[in-house]
Amino acid sequence: xSEVILxxxxxVKHFPIRQGVLFKKTVGQIKAVxxxxxxLYKGETLGIVGESGCGKSTLAKLLMNLETPTAGxxxxxxxxxxxxxxxDQRRLRRNIQLVMQDPYTSLNPRMTVGDIVGEPFEIxxxxxxxxxxxxxxxxxxxxxxxxxxxxxxxxxxFSGGQRQRIGIARAxxxxxxxxxxxxxxxxLDVSIQAQVMNLLDSLQNEFNLSxxxxxxxxxxxxxxxxxxxxxxLGKMVELGKDxxxxxxxxxxxxxxxxxxxxxxxxxxxQHKTVIRLEGDVPSPANPPSGCRFRTRCxxxxxxxxxxxxxxxxxxxxxxxxxxxxxxxxxxVHAG
Amino acid sequence: xTDIKVNTAPVLGADKxxxxxxLEVENLHVEFRTxxxxxxxxxxxxxxxxxxxxxxxxxxxxxxxxxxxQTIMGILDxxxxxxxxxxxxxxxxxxxxxxxxxRRLVRGEGIAMVFQDALSALNPVFTVGFQISELFRKRRGxxxxxxxxxxxxxxxxxxxxxAxxxxxxxxxxFSGGMRQRVMxxxxxxxxxxxLIADEPTTALDVTVQAxxxxxxxxxxxxxxxxxxxxxxxxxxxxxxxxxxxxxYAGRIVEQADVHSLYAKPCHPYTMALLDSLxxxxxxxxxxxxxxxxxxxxxxxxxGCAFHPRCSMVRDICRSERPALLxxxxxxxxxxxxxxxxxRE
Numbered sequence: 001x002s003e004v005i006l007x008x009x010x011x012v013k014h015f016p017i018r019q020g021v022l023f024k025k026t027v028g029q030i031k032a033v034x035x036x037x038x039x040l041y042k043g044e045t046l047g048i049v050g051e052s053g054c055g056k057s058t059l060a061k062l063l064m065n066l067e068t069p070t071a072g073x074x075x076x077x078x079x080x081x082x083x084x085x086x087x088d089q090r091r092l093r094r095n096i097q098l099v100m101q102d103p104y105t106s107l108n109p110r111m112t113v114g115d116i117v118g119e120p121f122e123i124x125x126x127x128x129x130x131x132x133x134x135x136x137x138x139x140x141x142x143x144x145x146x147x148x149x150x151x152x153x154x155x156x157x158f159s160g161g162q163r164q165r166i167g168i169a170r171a172x173x174x175x176x177x178x179x180x181x182x183x184x185x186x187x188l189d190v191s192i193q194a195q196v197m198n199l200l201d202s203l204q205n206e207f208n209l210s211x212x213x214x215x216x217x218x219x220x221x222x223x224x225x226x227x228x229x230x231x232x233l234g235k236m237v238e239l240g241k242d243x244x245x246x247x248x249x250x251x252x253x254x255x256x257x258x259x260x261x262x263x264x265x266x267x268x269x270q271h272k273t274v275i276r277l278e279g280d281v282p283s284p285a286n287p288p289s290g291c292r293f294r295t296r297c298x299x300x301x302x303x304x305x306x307x308x309x310x311x312x313x314x315x316x317x318x319x320x321x322x323x324x325x326x327x328x329x330x331x332v333h334a335g
Numbered sequence: 336x337t338d339i340k341v342n343t344a345p346v347l348g349a350d351k352x353x354x355x356x357x358l359e360v361e362n363l364h365v366e367f368r369t370x371x372x373x374x375x376x377x378x379x380x381x382x383x384x385x386x387x388x389x390x391x392x393x394x395x396x397x398x399x400x401x402x403x404x405q406t407i408m409g410i411l412d413x414x415x416x417x418x419x420x421x422x423x424x425x426x427x428x429x430x431x432x433x434x435x436x437x438r439r440l441v442r443g444e445g446i447a448m449v450f451q452d453a454l455s456a457l458n459p460v461f462t463v464g465f466q467i468s469e470l471f472r473k474r475r476g477x478x479x480x481x482x483x484x485x486x487x488x489x490x491x492x493x494x495x496x497x498a499x500x501x502x503x504x505x506x507x508x509f510s511g512g513m514r515q516r517v518m519x520x521x522x523x524x525x526x527x528x529x530l531i532a533d534e535p536t537t538a539l540d541v542t543v544q545a546x547x548x549x550x551x552x553x554x555x556x557x558x559x560x561x562x563x564x565x566x567x568x569x570x571x572x573x574x575x576x577x578x579x580x581x582x583y584a585g586r587i588v589e590q591a592d593v594h595s596l597y598a599k600p601c602h603p604y605t606m607a608l609l610d611s612l613x614x615x616x617x618x619x620x621x622x623x624x625x626x627x628x629x630x631x632x633x634x635x636x637x638g639c640a641f642h643p644r645c646s647m648v649r650d651i652c653r654s655e656r657p658a659l660l661x662x663x664x665x666x667x668x669x670x671x672x673x674x675x676x677x678r679e
Binding site: 051052159161162189190191192193194195197198201216217218219220222223224246256257258260261262263264265266267268269274276277280332 | 395396510511512513540541542543544545546548549567568569570571572573574576593594597598607608609611612613614615616621622623624625628629
């Protein structure tokens, strides 16, 4: 494989729960991200899936340095991001950019598209000289498939899909190497979703980008990702190449998640095995001891409550899986 | 376990009672009069539902699928929304010409609705038990205590654990999936004959979505209700629907039973929609896309509304609007539907 561009080790983010009006005291911790490690290779797409509350968006914020981690390290090309001086950090941020979920709230309604896409150049003035900016912005609009003549329009004059393209153009402005996409297509209609996914695909080839692609839609992630990580309650429970995860998942949670995805094929009703999970995800303020999935798991035994399973390769799982009883099972029945 | 039994739904077109279907929407027209102009949101929609069957209404945002449901329920915001034509017959009686009081009785007892966003559909300042029992007090004349008792039974039916204590909780104390269960319990309170579910699982995670869809299917079967499932998710539809109506720009462009629709879509829009879908069980390279954008409902294109985005467009599509015509046991609104049906 090619070189590692981003290296995350034991990343932890706990949010304090405070109570009281005048004298706030901390009464607990929301363990949003609790010891996540991953590597991102140059030119690949790493998909992160999980249900709401599993910590995937907090992970995105940590990677973007928008939140300070409680513990752990993030290394970009071998340099520890968290230990850099503020100036170095700002320069480094050029290389890691974010595409946000909601194209309606992530664009300032009072700025023109030209100002939005050109704003990165205002902050990093050495990238493009002042006189050159307008031309650069128009180039970017062209790259993402928007009409360069619409540079003076406002966000409300665009549709959802077009707005997401504006967000992508803004992320591309500083020629980053890594783009973190946090649910980039979940707010879009099916027909528009495909357009944006194809755009992300072609941009990756054109600029040799690495993506961290966060989504709750497993079909979307299967389509775009080279490797996939599955998160549950702040932990990575399974990590592998997309075929490994989708065709032979070994963690019970991944199996249940995959089996619950409705397949757009009515003939699948007959031979589909759906694993039904009972109940809801426990609160991240007070996660279960041992394996966090054990309260909803049909394989759970005593050891699961006392000993936390590590994310590792075992005799029965060819890729890292955090389960004492990991065992491959095909639940998708790929055609 | 999942439901793989063949359900007892009547065959396409079979009449249950003399004179027609349980619910019959015919040639419905709705427009929104706004400051910027008139948006024609529904332009002649017809469909019907019978007891025990599930009709899925499929469409993207702005296709008019939710507005049709709101019009059936009589909860369309007027103004700006106005019904400009058509009829909605429930048990043979037109809901649109019915006096207000009579129509009010149909709501809840005849036709009930489950909304997408349970948190904003429930009142945050009353307990869940109060809100459910309110139906029994207002409509059945029950006492407060009896109403609460019935509410507990209902919460039990929708499988909310410890219903007796949860009844005193407020909506924000429930998780998303549990809130949707409360919504379903509420809609079932007066034993409706038809349940309209408007994107009931869009705001939920997949594992919870599976639980809720199971619950709806089970209840529909037990009570032999008719169900209208409104959704944009082609996966959910394939799992539960008997028949499907695909909407585009306020019209139904294709109607068929679920198996024929997925096996051989007969409208270019349905075809493109299915092609543009990323699949869990198939790893494709490039997704086919539908070029362009959904139409602005204030300026719906001439002829076939889909023609600017259609890959098969010919001259006739720009000038003449294709009607929704039956071909065999299905219907398609395309000039070239015959060709599409005949293809291999």
